[in-house]
Amino acid sequence: MLRFYFEVAGTAFRRQIVYRWANLAGLCTNIFFALIVSYIIIALYAVRPVVAGYDVHDTLRYTWMMQAILMVVLPFGFTDLMQTIRTGDVVTDLSKPCDFYLYWFSREMGKNVYYAIFRGLPTYLAGMVIFKLGVPLTWQSWLAFGLIPPFGATLGIAYRFLYNIVAFWIIEARAVVSFALTIAQFLTGSFIPLPLLPGWLQTIVNWLPFRGFMDLPVQVFLGKISGSLLWGAFGLQVGWLIILTCLVLWLVQVARQHVVVQGG
Amino acid sequence: MWRNLWEDLQLYQHLLVIQIKAQLQYKANLSLDIISYLGITGLEFVALLLYFVPFRTLLGWHVGEVAMLAAVMSLSFGLSELIGAGIDNFSVLINRGEFDRVLLRPVSAFVQVIGNDFRLRRLGRITQGMLAFALALHFLPALHWTFFKLLVLGIGIISGTIIFLSIVLLGATLCFWTVETTEITNILTYGSREMLSYPLTIYHQVLQRFFLFIVPVAFASYVPVCYVLERPLPFGLPAELALASPIVALLFALVSGWIWTFGVRHYQSTGS
Known part of the structure; x- marks a missing residue:
């Protein structure tokens, strides 16, 4: 059965490879946005050298790293699942002899791997060339980075699934999708780096699941969080992952039993 | 020609x-849509304000001044979205070969395209722009207003609205050849909106020139706002240029x- 899920992921990966030009255009967009934010940050840092332990170089790295993993963790316009619910095609997926969530999970993971390689890597490389970002040299940083972003991506998939599955109950759920994405982007530090937020807001944000999406992986990569602080934050996010996954599984169960599927 | 117009x-x-009437049928849904759109655009603006908590100024620009830039951007972008959303969906029209039908009708293709997807929910961003403007005024109590300003x-x-509409039209024209919408258009619309919500002079010279002289979005936002705030323009441009927008x-x-x-003249239909 495990092989089946790997196969699903592989197919999703290969399907993505076909869209070379779309990926190139998307890459340009990612780089452009990171560039704009970089200029804003450089200009802002003219008045003070360090904020909350982040100098201008750190914040630039943070920004480029964010842009690099954005498409992995919070891809725009993921409504694939929602579409199948709207058209009724979801029935075929539900009746496949595999777990409904794991099926979608594998598909999304396949896509994630694609985006990490063909979108994230070139984005960060562009930043490295333009702003001489460099990479951290400690092995701990790399080890942690190897573990925590896949975790963020897993959280991201559970979240994606959640805001799509509402389509079982709300037919016109596009507003929900854009709202869910914006909130998540804001609270994971995609609009403004979380370390720059005022203290009280950071305290709230640190307790929410969104931090684990991107902020935590990026902070780990930068080596800004380590030791017991890291383990605390990571443990909390593991808790959130369990909660979100259970919620997803429960909602699938409810949908399976009570929802009348749309036709045609 | 005037009669045609x-x-x-x-x-x-x-x-x-027709579309407004249709959308007003579902009042609860519509107001929910507008409010959520206001929330989304509002969050982007909140992020801009939050930058000014750790940093007092942005190269001499205070939060109120930057808020005014962002408000102007939101308003012109919001208006262009409200008026021209139909152009955004142009790739669908091309993809399904429906543009053939548009061309068969004895009325302007442009009007049919631009008018086919009018969404009142776009009022959300315009509302956000107005709120941002009010906040900017609140931050800038000493600003001297004249009728001319x-x-x-x-x-x-209004010029900004026209420029944004022209950009999406250009993007749509590209679909005649590429069939799919390219994300490049997003750089010029969403990208320039984000970029010009902050003072133009913080960016690289190339970017400054590009958005002043080639895709002149800055002409309709940065230049007029500088006139209002009595700030000098880059490249030694005269302040009166604001009138040229x-x-x-x-x-x-x-x-x-x-x-x-x-593009329309060279349109070759797609199959399926």
Whole structure:
């Protein structure tokens, strides 16, 4: 059965490879946005050298790293699942002899791997060339980075699934999708780096699941969080992952039993 | 020509009225949509404000001044979204070969395209723009207002709307050849909106020139706002240039309109 899920992921990966030009255009967009934010940050840092332990170089790295993993963790316009619910095609997926969530999970993971390689890597490389970002040299940083972003991506998939599955109950759920994405982007530090937020807001944000999406992986990569602080934050996010996954599984169960599927 | 224009406007109005009536049928849904759109655009603006908690100024620009820039951007972008959302969906029209049908009708193709997807929920961003503007005024109590400044700002916002509409039209024209919408258009619309919500001078020279002289979005936002705030313009440009924003916008619109007509003439339908 495990092989089946790997196969699903592989197919999703290969399907993505076909869209070379779309990926190139998307890459340009990612780089452009990171560039704009970089200029804003450089200009802002003219008045003070360090904020909350982040100098201008750190914040630039943070920004480029964010842009690099954005498409992995919070891809725009993921409504694939929602579409199948709207058209009724979801029935075929539900009746496949595999777990409904794991099926979608594998598909999304396949896509994630694609985006990490063909979108994230070139984005960060562009930043490295333009702003001489460099990479951290400690092995701990790399080890942690190897573990925590896949975790963020897993959280991201559970979240994606959640805001799509509402389509079982709300037919016109596009507003929900854009709202869910914006909130998540804001609270994971995609609009403004979380370390720059005022203290009280950071305290709230640190307790929410969104931090684990991107902020935590990026902070780990930068080596800004380590030791017991890291383990605390990571443990909390593991808790959130369990909660979100259970919620997803429960909602699938409810949908399976009570929802009348749309036709045609 | 004027009669044609008049007929086009009547058709456009007719298309809008139908869609507004349809959307008003679902009042609860509509207000929810507008509010969530206001929330989304509001969060982006909140992020901009939050930058000014750790940093007092942005190269001499205070939070109120930057808020005014962002407000002008939101308003012109919001208006262009409200009016021209139909162009955004152009790739669908091309993809399904429905543009053939559009061309068969004895009325302007442009009006049919632009008028086919009018969404009242776009009022959300315009509301956000107005709130941002009110906040900017609150942060800038000492700002001296004259009738002329108001005029320049108003004309600037309208020029900005025209420029954004021309950009999406250019993006749509590209679909004649590429069939799919390319994300490159997003750089010019969403990207320039984000970029010019902050003072132009913080960016690289190339970017500054590009958005002043080639895709003149800055002409309709940065230049008028500088006039209102009595700030000098980059490259030693005279402040009076603020009055030229409608001319620049119309020129840009003419060029993109010409390219669009060229595209329509060379349109080859797609199968399936």
